[in-house]
Amino acid sequence: MISISYPGGTISKKGNRWTERNANGRYTFTEAGRDDWSVYLVDRSRGVRLQLDLHRKLVLYATGNGPMQRLYNIVDASRGRSGKQQSSTKVLHFTCNEGIPLIVRIENRGNNSIAFATDDSSPEFRLTQRRSGSGTRYSDGRHTLSMKGRSATFEWNGVRDQCRR
Numbered sequence: 763m764i765s766i767s768y769p770g771g772t773i774s775k776k777g778n779r780w781t782e783r784n785a786n787g788r789y790t791f792t793e794a795g796r797d798d799w800s801v802y803l804v805d806r807s808r809g810v811r812l813q814l815d816l817h818r819k820l821v822l823y824a825t826g827n828g829p830m831q832r833l834y835n836i837v838d839a840s841r842g843r844s845g846k847q848q849s850s851t852k853v854l855h856f857t858c859n860e861g862i863p864l865i866v867r868i869e870n871r872g873n874n875s876i877a878f879a880t881d882d883s884s885p886e887f888r889l890t891q892r893r894s895g896s897g898t899r900y901s902d903g904r905h906t907l908s909m910k911g912r913s914a915t916f917e918w919n920g921v922r923d924q925c926r927r
Contacts (some may be wrong), residue, residue, distance in 0.1 A: 800843035
């Protein structure tokens with residue numbers, strides 16, 4: 763089963779059917795396509811289209827041929843596989859030196875983990891997990907993120923920021 767959660771509801775795939783459940787009811791969708799970061803769903807009976815944008819953590823909505831509009835923020839995404847390890851996404855918010863925010867999105871895929879980090883509205887950095895003696899460490903060779911408990915250290919260009927959740 764594949765599932766995403768947003769405040770007040772879920773959208774999940776079981777077999778070939780996608781189902782949205784929330785306080786307004788239950789809706790069924792078919793998958794119209796997908797790319798590296800999004801799944802595109804359609805409910806032809808209501809003329810509704812959804813885009814599950816896993817990169818930006820958004821559910822987008824459109825009616826007919828209208829433009830996609832932000833509907834919900836995705837708060838959790840997972841992919842369960844019978845007999846295999848589960849995939850999941852987690853977002854961590856840190857405050858670093860001088861109050862600068864650091865947002866880290868961690869995607870766990872079985873035994874592999876990738877972190878996407880952004881600080882102070884900079885572009886998102888894609889960091890792969892590296893060996894660490896204690897805690898977790900991610901790097902792209904230029905940026906390094908080390909996390910342990912509620913603390914993180916973000917390093918780039920000789921600058922080292924200490925951060926706390």
